[in-house]
Amino acid sequence: MERRDFIRLSTVGLGTTLITPTLALAKAVKQPTVSDIYYTKESPGRWKDKIAGHLPSIGIEKAGTKITIRVVTSHEMKGYEHYIVKHVLLDQNYKFIEEHLFNPDKDKAAISTFTLDNYSGALYALSMCNKHDLWLNAANV
Incomplete structure (x- = not known):
């Protein structure tokens, strides 16, 4: 050779x-898919029976340039045993806007209020349960 x-x-x-x-x-x-990171109404993964109590609802009220966002997760708060840990608000590019942490000893319901100025477009709300993972819902302002 x-x-x-x-x-x-x-x-x-x-x-x-x-x-x-x-x-x-x-x-x-x-490669991770959407339901490997968070769950949605359309893609609840292994938690298909948990949509009603875990999917956050988003309410929007406008008053001039002020926009009030109300995020509600109709999940019971059973102390540290089973509760919603937090709500996170994301903009149309999935960038962090604000979050609200819950205290399971004091908070009786998972309700968050956020105030935005001059915002338009899609908004995303995440709701994190200590047992049933992270859930995402969307709304348009």
Whole structure:
């Protein structure tokens, strides 16, 4: 075998050794889907019987340039045993606007109020349950 052929074959072998496992690993790793991150009414995943108590509802009231957003999750608050941990408000690009944390010893209902100025477009509300994961709903302002 000539030296040039040896170098060429060695380079190809090394490349194959490095690339093949990476390609196999990329195919084996499951890419996350929407229901791996949060649940929705249309995609409740394993919690299809939990939609009514976990999906946040979004109420919108406008007064001039002030917009009041009311997020309600009709979930019972059973102390630290089972409760809504927080509500998170996101803008149309899924960027954080504000959140409200609940105290399961004091809060009897999962209700949050947020005030925005001059906002228009889609809004998203997340509701996080300590047992049944994260739920997302949307509304337009």
